Amino acid sequence: MPDKPRWFSLKTLFWGSYDLANTIFSMAVITLFLPQWIIDDLGLPDMAYAVVLSLSMLLVGLTTPYLGQRSDERGDHLSPLRRLTMLSVVSTGLMGLATLLGLPPVWSGIVVLLLFIPANYGFQAAQVFYNSLLPQVSTERTRGKISGLGVAMGYLGSIIAFVVIFPFTQGTVIAGYAGRTAAFIPTAIFFGLLSIPCLFFIKEKKTPRLRPKQGVWKRYLSVLKETGNYPGLRRYLLAAFLFLEAIHTVISWMAVYIQKVLNIPDLNKIPIFLAGTAASIIGGLTWGFLTDRIGPKRSLIIILSGWLVTLTVGALSDSIEVFYGVAAGIGFLLAGVWTTIRPMLLTLVPAETAGEFFGILALAGKAAAVIGPLLWGAVTLIFSTIEPWNYRLALLTMGGLILAGLLVFLGVKRELQV
DSSP states (O other), rough: OOOOOOOOOOHHHHHHHHHHHHHHHHIIIIIIIHHIIIIIOOOOOHHHHHHHHHHHHHHHHHHHHHHHHHHHTTTHHHHHHHHHHHHHHHHHHHHHHTTTSSSOOHHHHHHHHHHHHHHHHHHHHHHHHTTTTHHHOOOTTTTTHHHHHHHHHHHHHHHHHIIIHHHHHTTTTSSOOGGGGGHHHHHHHHHHHHHHHHHHHHHOOOOOOOOOOOOOHHHHHHHHGGGGGSHHHHHHHHHHHHHHHHHHHHHHHHHHHHHHHOOOOHHHHHHHHHHHHHHHHHHHHHHHHHHHOOOOOHHHHHHHHHHHHHHHHHHHOOHHHHHHHHHHHHHHHHHHHHHHHHHHHHSOOGGGHHEEEEHHHHHHHHHHHHHHHHHHHHHHHHTTTTTHHHHHHHHHHHHHHHHHHHHHTTTOOOOOOO
């Protein structure tokens, strides 16, 4: 009898360490401190942050299918992963330095938002190449567990953001250095340091795939055309576009939502986010095992159904106690989405095309992340006279997008036969 494939090893820990590292950026910059600084501290409208976030996502969506195909041809996903991580780390550090220049607050906000474009681009685009390494560190029988391990390690990164980064914002680490912008430089440092095991100790088996030379746009269009060669892939990408549109937006605005609806200080938000983080760690491991046992499609259907219930409860409640449950539900289900979407894609396309089609999945996800924030900003602006109900309506709108994504996803009938 063949040995049972191993899913927990030094190699998988090195791979998962990148999830740990980049989640520090996601939690500290995207979720907690940048949007609140822009909207609450500087008094700029939600749309200011939405436009910049959407622009950076648009750039990711337009470039990663081409870059993913090129990395497949070279059999090299680590080199672009290193370059993009460095771009994000350096830009995040510069965001922190820009706040120390003594500029007027609004101008400081503009400079930081401009630097956020390359910081978020590097963070988001790098995930295409990180995900493309999953076949290198797993087998078909262990992809769910290893993907879930990465997600669980990622949410340990969220705890680091709370335990290590948050004290900087309170001025308890460096005297005179406080406020939400004090999170940027330490985030860059921890993101860079904790990504080292994956970037330099993972060994990739390079298997180049030679293809005819094409111009950038012809190559880009050929990648999109190839999606028609795999039954179920285009429907899956459309579904991902819809539900990720909601999920990316909820992640980016959750701290602002809690502030506007519950009106509590940052210190009181931390236990709520910690509840979500703890649930995320459990969720990554749980959904990893379930994905390998019942399949990524069934798992994702359950997860999206759970999102509908959780967002509805969150939109209709104003109780802090209920929000602990909402945060835990979002964390548990968010981990499920990140755990299942990678193995789900690999049931539809061959592993040797991982970079190419993870790039296409990024196109769907980042195009969604362009429209989602703009939709959120539009809803909160149009209904601004009934604040905080404008935020509740925005959250319900995200629930509607998840419902649409679930209905489309139910039609994915065929998986790759291997």
